[in-house]
Amino acid sequence: MSDQTLKRVDLIFGEYSNEKYKVLATTLARTNEDILKDILESGLRGRGGAGFPTAMKWKFTAEAPGDEKYVVCNADEGEPGTFKDREILLRVPRKVFSGMAICGRVIGATKGLMYLRGEYKFMVPELEKELDIYHEHMKELGLNFQIEIRMGSGAYICGEESALFESMEGGRGEPRNKPPYPTTSGFMKKPTVINNVETFVNVLMIMRLGPDQYKKLGTTDSRGSKVFSVSGDTPIPGIYELELGMPLDRFVEEFGDGDTKAVQVGGASGFCVPRKKFKDTVIGFEGVPTGGSMMIFNSSRSMYNVLHNYLEFFEEESCGQCTPCRVGCQQLLKGIVAVKKGEKKAAYLDQLMKLSESMKITAKCGLGQSVANSFSSIVNNFKEEMIY
Amino acid sequence: MTDCKSLVRELADKYGRERASLLPILQGVVARNKYLSDTCMTDIAKELDLSAAQVYGTATFYSFLDIEPRGEYVVRVCKTITCDMHGKKTIVQTLEDMLKIKVGETTPNKKFTLLETNCLGWCHEGPAMLINDTPYSGLTTEKVHDIISEFIKK
Numbered sequence: 028m029s030d031q032t033l034k035r036v037d038l039i040f041g042e043y044s045n046e047k048y049k050v051l052a053t054t055l056a057r058t059n060e061d062i063l064k065d066i067l068e069s070g071l072r073g074r075g076g077a078g079f080p081t082a083m084k085w086k087f088t089a090e091a092p093g094d095e096k097y098v099v100c101n102a103d104e105g106e107p108g109t110f111k112d113r114e115i116l117l118r119v120p121r122k123v124f125s126g127m128a129i130c131g132r133v134i135g136a137t138k139g140l141m142y143l144r145g146e147y148k149f150m151v152p153e154l155e156k157e158l159d160i161y162h163e164h165m166k167e168l169g170l171n172f173q174i175e176i177r178m179g180s181g182a183y184i185c186g187e188e189s190a191l192f193e194s195m196e197g198g199r200g201e202p203r204n205k206p207p208y209p210t211t212s213g214f215m216k217k218p219t220v221i222n223n224v225e226t227f228v229n230v231l232m233i234m235r236l237g238p239d240q241y242k243k244l245g246t247t248d249s250r251g252s253k254v255f256s257v258s259g260d261t262p263i264p265g266i267y268e269l270e271l272g273m274p275l276d277r278f279v280e281e282f283g284d285g286d287t288k289a290v291q292v293g294g295a296s297g298f299c300v301p302r303k304k305f306k307d308t309v310i311g312f313e314g315v316p317t318g319g320s321m322m323i324f325n326s327s328r329s330m331y332n333v334l335h336n337y338l339e340f341f342e343e344e345s346c347g348q349c350t351p352c353r354v355g356c357q358q359l360l361k362g363i364v365a366v367k368k369g370e371k372k373a374a375y376l377d378q379l380m381k382l383s384e385s386m387k388i389t390a391k392c393g394l395g396q397s398v399a400n401s402f403s404s405i406v407n408n409f410k411e412e413m414i415y
Numbered sequence: 416m417t418d419c420k421s422l423v424r425e426l427a428d429k430y431g432r433e434r435a436s437l438l439p440i441l442q443g444v445v446a447r448n449k450y451l452s453d454t455c456m457t458d459i460a461k462e463l464d465l466s467a468a469q470v471y472g473t474a475t476f477y478s479f480l481d482i483e484p485r486g487e488y489v490v491r492v493c494k495t496i497t498c499d500m501h502g503k504k505t506i507v508q509t510l511e512d513m514l515k516i517k518v519g520e521t522t523p524n525k526k527f528t529l530l531e532t533n534c535l536g537w538c539h540e541g542p543a544m545l546i547n548d549t550p551y552s553g554l555t556t557e558k559v560h561d562i563i564s565e566f567i568k569k
Binding site: 145201265344 | 433434435436437438439441442472473476477478479480494495496497499500532533534535536537538539540541545548549550
């Protein structure tokens with residue numbers, strides 16, 4: 028665990044360099060091998076939540092056969108409690124484009140696509156303006172890498188990478204079977220790197236600082252800083268860039284309202300941590316991973332209502348393609364309502380728990396698999412609230 | 416409302432006639448006409464050489480691609496947890512009182528449609544809503560009054 032636990036970091040939202048696209052220009056003067064080596068050395072893991080090592084993703088895609096490859100920026104930020112990608116794109120879009128361009132050069136792609144959620148359409152004019160500036164600079168730098176924005180239309184599941192490809196290809200946003208993985212068969216079935224908005228910015232930061240300095244932030248398993256979206260019962264909601272690997276009790280001390288009962292780490296698909304476990308919980312890949320969503324609940328909140336809200340969310344957002352998720356989400360919601368009303372015995376919760384465990388192993392994609400995270404962590408820790 | 420055939424052709428000229436052009440075209444029609452009529456979806460199918468079922472299948476997957484008529488201003492109130500905790504119900508009540516419709520309905524003059532939606536990404540400033548593409552956050556009863564009064568005048 029790091030000594031300086033809650034150090035505020037000013038990396039991602041730090042000032043641009045004086046010259047536009049300066050870091051990108053110096054990076055492009057280096058070899059692809061060199062760039063990949065630095066990213067590998069930095070220990071960077073994807074910032075969307077799953078935490079796959081970024082350097083490996085890029086390497087696999089670079090090595091995949093085929094001339095047509097794509098870079099996709101996943102800006103379909105839909106996880107409840109997450110709003111960091113919007114802030115990043117509003118405040119430092121150039122850093123995102125630079126990260127994408129570096130990726131394009133490394134894997135040999137000439138086309139980058141940014142899939143932006145429909146709810147963020149208001150940002151498009153500003154982003155397009157920035158893209159014009161970007162494209163002008165790329166002409167000067169002699170890099171053939173065009174970036175285009177594609178819009179989502181209000182579907183949480185499209186944040187799942189293969190559903191996102193389906194959507195960009197004009198289909199229903201239904202996840203594909205894996206393998207094959209995007210590194211060999213992504214957008215248009217071509218080798219594709221798909222990364223979260225924040226991951227691309229981190230790559231640029233590694234290029235600017237060098238891996239050694241970047242590595243000083245965070246812990247062995249969770250290198251670097253992370254942008255957190257803090258909401259709920261807190262006097263200071265907002266966006267905070269913090270080191271990874273911090274203990275949850277320190278986080279609550281700083282952000283809670285003094286009466287914190289539980290923290291939902293990682294959004295509706297993440298884990299609910301009750302007060303008694305704050306001390307032993309580390310935020311990071313070695314503990315509870317998060318895409319950045321931190322929702323704080325105080326003692327006035329009913330955890331039954333929280334779970335009910337999450338399950339309604341999942342029931343609506345399930346794509347309906349596979350049975351465990353389609354039927355499972357409905358039954359979990361119906362089930363907790365029945366227990367609460369007294370129509371079912373409290374022991375029925377155990378059966379529902381088994382159902383959520385089945386969803387975890389049988390659902391086709393991350394949505395259905397992760398419903399069990401919030402379900403079991405809330406039901407286990409707040410059983411009385413589910414029954415009475 | 417713009418005539419569907421010419422609108423679809425205009426959008427196809429802009430976005431292409433590939434399968435991958437389908438979503439931008441559907442979005443373009445909804446932006447202009449507020450919803451996708453059956454005729455419009457058939458027109459798109461013809462223009463892109465797809466089956467009508469493929470167009471319908473894609474269109475009905477996305478919550479922002481409406482297939483029933485909507486008002487000029489579509490109000491979507493976020494109903495996900497933090498907005499719910501911070502008074503979303505009062506906001507919806509205020510909107511229902513002002514617009515004299517329930518959630519899911521459109522005013523008789525076709526000016527407003529009131530809907531609820533999942534997380535809009537304004538959890539730190541909830542409750543929040545979208546009116547067409549514009550987000551409004553930190554809502555209070557008074558704020559909603561001011562915003563909607565402005566739209567009613569338009």
